[in-house]
Amino acid sequence: MQENIFTIIGKKYPNFSRTFKLISDFITVNYSVVSFLSVQELSERVGVSTASIVRFCQEIGYSGYQALQRDIQVMVQGEAAPMQELRTSLSDFDEDPLQQMFKLNIETLESAYTESLATEFRNAVESMSAAQKVYIIGLRSSYTVAYYASFLLSQFMENVVLLSAGTNDLFDRLASVKPGDVVLAISFPKYTHLTLQVVEFMKNRGVSVIALTDRPSAPIALHADITLMSKNSSKTYSFVSAMTIINALVIALGRKDTERTMRSLKEKEEIAKQAGIYIQVKE
Structure with a gap:
């Protein structure tokens, strides 16, 4: 899919049914948890049927729940990396902190x-x-x-x-x-x-x-x-x-x-x- 899942949800959200909004809200706030839940477990957490979750996934462009979950898992893995890098930088900070901060901020802006x-x-x-x-x-x-x-x-x-x-x-x-x-x-x-x-x-x-x-x-x-x-x-x-x-x-x-x-x-x-x-x- 070309667009991020949250961008798609944001565009469609105003026209969603109450059930779809419940699913959207839960996924948006708890997406790191969703990456580990089965469709049955997600339905119990949200309080909707598994069929509703499948229809929701299809509404936002996925073939089913597993396809949506794979995209979320990739996103979660990508977001976990920065925290690992932060911990590494705190323990392995050999350079002058002031000079390093300038370098890192320049890289961020670029x-x-x-x-x-x-x-x-x-x-x-x-x-x-x-x-x-x-x-x-x-x-x-x-x-x-x-x-x-x-x-x-x-x-x-x-x-x-x-x-x-x-x-x-x-x-x-x-x-x-x-x-x-x-x-x-x-x-x-x-x-x-x-x-x-x-x-x-x-x-x-x-x-x-x-x-x-x-x-x-x-x-x-x-x-x-x-x-x-x-x-x-x-x-x-x-x-x-x-x-x-x-x-x-x-x-x-x-x-x-x-x-x-x-x-x-x-x-x-x-x-x-x-x-x-x-x-x-x-x-």
Whole structure:
């Protein structure tokens, strides 16, 4: 099959029956477990008939359950390798760590750019530039990327809202979301339940979802309209490629109206200067 199983599920998901959605949800979240389950065991776990599972497999282009399972097993084997490499690098790290990190991050960036990413990036820029509101969410380690994106974009965009898990009114803040809004959801392993819940909530409200994540099987990718794939280095798990994508988004969105962007940046700079936020250093 040419397309990834999760990409196919994502495209067909809105039109699935309740039974097919149950199967989809279980496979997406527990695909590493599915690689070892028989069709009977899977039917018991999901609570559907084996016939439904076979029909589901055929609906997404497979001849049957075994064919789908073989594809998942290949995927799981591929995803297990990076963890093995990480353990090896921790025990066999002979080079200067600083120099090695530079080398590995350069390699990560060189392999990150693809034509698919470029296409999705252009779609993300158009979607965000036309949005009434741009919500940004990323939790735990992914919060660093989310905050960085929010901080830079808010310098020249007045419709940016950063969501966080630190308050109990998170979903109250989402009560007014509507079609025409966009959410940039950022999620890297280990994926958080709350990020997925927010994405599902906003998707159901007609909000466009842009996912910045590391693989097509990531939970938020299944619900995304646009996916910006940022594969982390297997040895560093650095956010260098994700940060690079954010930088590119900021530049591309800022260029949509350069005059307005420059005016806004100057105003923010003047406010910061008057407030004495930054230390003035003589050149």
